[in-house]
Amino acid sequence: MSKQLQSSFLSQWLLIQVFGSIALAITTQAIVTLTIFSFQVDSLRTICLLRLLGYLLSTAIQGYLQWHLLKQTIASLDRQWIFTAVVGLPIDILTWRLIHLGTQTLVLDEDGTALIILAIVGGIMGGINGRMIGNWQKSLLRQRLHWRSLWHDWDREQLLAGVLGGVVKTVIIIGSVFLFDGDWMASPLIAFICTISLAASSQVIYGAIVGDTIYDVFKQAKLLK
Numbered sequence: 438m439s440k441q442l443q444s445s446f447l448s449q450w451l452l453i454q455v456f457g458s459i460a461l462a463i464t465t466q467a468i469v470t471l472t473i474f475s476f477q478v479d480s481l482r483t484i485c486l487l488r489l490l491g492y493l494l495s496t497a498i499q500g501y502l503q504w505h506l507l508k509q510t511i512a513s514l515d516r517q518w519i520f521t522a523v524v525g526l527p528i529d530i531l532t533w534r535l536i537h538l539g540t541q542t543l544v545l546d547e548d549g550t551a552l553i554i555l556a557i558v559g560g561i562m563g564g565i566n567g568r569m570i571g572n573w574q575k576s577l578l579r580q581r582l583h584w585r586s587l588w589h590d591w592d593r594e595q596l597l598a599g600v601l602g603g604v605v606k607t608v609i610i611i612g613s614v615f616l617f618d619g620d621w622m623a624s625p626l627i628a629f630i631c632t633i634s635l636a637a638s639s640q641v642i643y644g645a646i647v648g649d650t651i652y653d654v655f656k657q658a659k660l661l662k
Contacts, residue, residue, distance in 0.1 A: 446510065446661055447652045453502045454644020461495040462636035470629045481623055488628060489530070492636050496522045499640055507651075510660050511581050521573045522640075525566035529606075532562040533635070536607050540614040556607050563603015563639075564596050571595025571647075578654070587654050598646040602639035609634045 469491040478484055500519040508514050536555055543551040575591055613621045613631045622628045655661040 446506070446655065447648060449506055450503075450648040450651070451644050453499070453506060454648060455641050457502055458495070458499055458640030458644070459633075459637045461498055462492075462633045462640075465491040465495040466629050466632050466636065469632075470625050473625050481620070484625075484628070485622055488622070488632050489526075492529075492632065493523060493526060495636050496526070496640075510655055511578070513581060515577050515580065518574065518577055521570050521577070524573060525570055528562055528566045528569070532559060532566075532603065532606070533610060535562075536610045537614060540611050552611065555611060556604050559603040559607025559610075560600045561603070563606070564600040566603065567595045567597075567599015568592065570599070578651075582654065582658050584658070587657050590650055590653070594646055594650040598639075598643050601646070602642045605638045605642065606635055609638065 466488070469487045472478070472487060473484060478487070497519060500522045503522075504514060504516065504518040507518065536559055539551075539555050539558070543555070571592060571594075574595075575588060579588070609631065613627070617624065617627045617631075621631060652661065
């Protein structure tokens with residue numbers, strides 16, 4: 438395992454995760470929106486599928502950028518890293534569906550109990566998602582970084598990133614339903630804005646929390662100075 442001076446690692450990681458995720462979300466969803474307009478797609482199921490494909494594409498590209506950056510420090514890092522973020526897509530879909538249906542069907546009382554319940558559900562699902570991604574990523578990193586002491590904070594930080602990401606995405610979905618009614622996905626412009634928010638929010642939170650954890654792991658392993 439070679440040592441490299443990577444003093445700018447964290448800034449590069451945050452650049453990829455914050456600005457990169459926003460740029461990718463805008464680009465992929467703009468292509469989807471243009472496709473919907475160009476081919477006059479009016480099937481809601483097809484529109485949702487296209488939006489999901491755009492989300493999947495931006496997430497996979499984000500994974501590639503992460504992998505490319507990490508390989509500067511761990512040259513032998515497995516290419517599987519590219520697909521780690523994608524593994525949580527089924528949970529994301531289930532969560533979005535549950536929150537969307539819950540917002541439409543629950544009786545919203547004045548003290549906001551129903552909204553709190555939905556936020557808790559989103560946080561729990563996000564936490565599960567975070568642990569799934571975190572466990573896979575840890576297994577790939579531990580192929581080269583074997584010391585148990587390096588991983589004390591990893592599971593907690595991945596869980597925290599997942600919970601916060603789940604809560605934020607829940608708020609976005611609830612706001613979309615309230616502001617634009619239940620069929621907001623049928624409007625290309627509104628769906629464009631909301632899908633960008635969903636695609637970028639979790640990546641920004643992930644970048645801020647987990648990026649710092651990866652940086653600490655590398656520093657403890659003396660891969661960074």
